Amino acid sequence: MRVLYILAVLAFAYTQTSTSFKWPLTLLTDLNKEDTLLDGMQSDDPQADVEKRASDPSESCEYGHKSDVVIDDSSKKILFDSDFSRYYSENDCAPRPVVVILNTPPHVTAIPQYTTLHRCMGITLLGRHQQCVASRMEKLSVQYYDGVTYESHFAVMYNHTKCESQCTKKASDCNANEAFENCLCTCQTSQLKCNTTYQHVDPANCRCNCLVQENCGIYREWNRDTCKCECASCLRNICVKANKNFDEEHCACVE
Secondary structure: OHHHHHHHHHHHHHOOOOOOOOOOHHHHHHHHHHHHHHHHHOOOOHHHHHHHHHHOHHHOHHHOOOOOOOOOOOOOOOOOOOOHHHHHHHHEOEEEEEEEEOOOOOOOOEEOOEEEEEEEEOEOOOHHHEEEEEEEEEEEEEEEEEOOOOOEEEEEEEEEEEEEEEEOOOHHHOOOOEEEEOOEEEEOHHHOOOOOOOEEEEOOOOEEEEOOOOOOOOOEEEEOOOOEEEEOHHHHHHHHHOOOEEEOOOOEEEO
16 A cells, blocks of 8 residues: 555656656655554564563453453552451351353353352351351242243252351261361371381371382282282282182282
């Protein structure tokens, strides 16, 4: 477009009676403006342009197109309320309104697609060792319309009406040497009977660990209780199913 514009002006200039040729002032002004615009869009250092776009979050795919997303860089702060009683009462584990998607068949375009129900959310007494869960729910039938047939249907949804704090761990998650207390598996080190000759107490995993561990050869595996290499248990099971005896020395079935 710029080239066609210049050629048209040149053709017009040569058709004039004057023998002297001068660039029209409007052309020079337009060209200067266009050069200035191009200079602003392009840089002598392409790598610098790449780094600039990478440092600008609005240029990232994560934030979408720059013209579509407005980023507020005011860096606002949310301060902690020192009034603990009010803090816990306002954020306690309780049913809270949440926008949820309707439970409809995947091939149906529902109108509306969302509704507002209550979900259990909020603070628990033991923090991350507990979670806010529903202890009572009510079954609801939420009306929606099929976006293609315009027929009326009902989606079965559940609304949380009562909440409670529940441990993230269960007593069944504890091993024989652990006690379930305050939602935690607490190691009872006094119950660990470790052979100090070749074992030591591992309080983190609540068990006896071997002082050293060897690399066992083929058909053998490391026994953490005896701290020795023994025949693989799978070989022993094969012999038992075949009604044969097992040779511990050679790790083989014998008649």
